[in-house]
Amino acid sequence: AQSVTQPDIHITVSEGASLELRCNYSYGATPYLFWYVQSPGQGLQLLLKYFSGDTLVQGIKGFEAEFKRSQSSFNLRKPSVHWSDAAEYFCAVGATNAGKSTFGDGTTLTVKP
Amino acid sequence: GAGVSQSPSNKVTEKGKDVELRCDPISGHTALYWYRQRLGQGLEFLIYFQGNSAPDKSGLPSDRFSAERTGESVSTLTIQRTQQEDSAVYLCASSLGGGPSDTQYFGPGTRLTVL
Numbered sequence: 575a576q577s578v579t580q581p582d583i584h585i586t587v588s589e590g591a592s593l594e595l596r597c598n599y600s601y602g603a604t605p606y607l608f609w610y611v612q613s614p615g616q617g618l619q620l621l622l623k624y625f626s627g628d629t630l631v632q633g634i635k636g637f638e639a640e641f642k643r644s645q646s647s648f649n650l651r652k653p654s655v656h657w658s659d660a661a662e663y664f665c666a667v668g669a670t671n672a673g674k675s676t677f678g679d680g681t682t683l684t685v686k687p
Numbered sequence: 688g689a690g691v692s693q694s695p696s697n698k699v700t701e702k703g704k705d706v707e708l709r710c711d712p713i714s715g716h717t718a719l720y721w722y723r724q725r726l727g728q729g730l731e732f733l734i735y736f737q738g739n740s741a742p743d744k745s746g747l748p749s750d751r752f753s754a755e756r757t758g759e760s761v762s763t764l765t766i767q768r769t770q771q772e773d774s775a776v777y778l779c780a781s782s783l784g785g786g787p788s789d790t791q792y793f794g795p796g797t798r799l800t801v802l
Contacts, residue, residue: 578729606787617691618730618778618793625788664729668787674720674743675791677729 576601576667580678587655588686595650595681597665606668607648608675609639613661621663624648635659660685689713691794693779699800700769708764708797710779716792718785719762721754722778724796730778736762737785769801 577600587593599605609621622633629641639650648665662682666675692711700706712719718737722730732746736756747753751769756762766773776796782789 580729610793615795617795618780620790620792623788623790666730674732674735674746675730675787676732677722679727679729 576605576676578665578667578676578678580663580665580681582681583679584682584684586684586686589657590654593650593652593655593659593683595663595665595683597648597650597678598646599648599665599667600646601667605648606675607639607641608666608668609633609637609648609650610664610666610677611635611661612664612680618664621650655683655685657685657687659683691779691781691792693777693794693797695797696795697798697800699802701802702771703768705765705767706769706799708766708777708799710762710764710781710794712760712762712779712781713792714760716781716783717759718782718789719756720780720782720791721762721764722780723748724776724778726775733764733777735785766799769799771801774799774801 579598607624610618612618621637622631624631624641662680664680665678668675694709720735721733734754735743739756751767754764776798778796780791780793782791
């Protein structure tokens with residue numbers, strides 16, 4: 575069965591600092607990987623996704639993620655965090671035989687001024 | 688509409704009552720998903736529709752939960768005899784084709800509180 579682990583429940587960074595949110599997955603084949611952001615009072619929004627090809631994927635809002643098969647990881651990064659990035663971030667893995675995704679428990683990002 | 692809509696946005700009910708939650712997907716999207724998000728947790732898959740049929744109901748937690756979709760459009764999630772542990776935000780998503788690479792677009796959710 576597929577699973578996703580986000581080891582960090584809560585991360586605090588200063589505005590302008592770099593950010594890395596960790597995601598580890600368990601899946602038997604090549605995974606379909608996603609990062610979503612959920613801002614207070616808003617629905618989930620897709621930041622980026624990986625299926626194949628280049629292991630470094632670019633997303634919206636200046637985010638990127640790198641797929642590392644050897645480490646079963648898909649960490650999300652941003653070079654310089656803005657106060658508006660404060661939100662909850664979810665990593666997800668999609669099944670190959672259906673559209674449903676398995677989500678991690680999320681990482682809450684707080685941005686200090 | 689431009690996005691996925693859900694109604695009501697908030698629902699407070701008494702234990703033992705039935706509730707219906709509605710989802711309007713993006714027009715033309717053939718796949719529709721229901722998830723549950725308990726406080727402080729990630730999303731828990733409930734059910735997936737491809738058109739009007741539900742090939743994957745594996746996530747429904749008990750027979751008190753059911754869902755239907757009509758006209759390849761609106762879906763209703765029904766919870767019978769609600770329990771306090773049913774309190775959560777129920778999220779609906781739709782995607783164009785339902786494949787694993789298709790982007791799922793999420794609605795704002797319905798917050799259900801069972802007293």
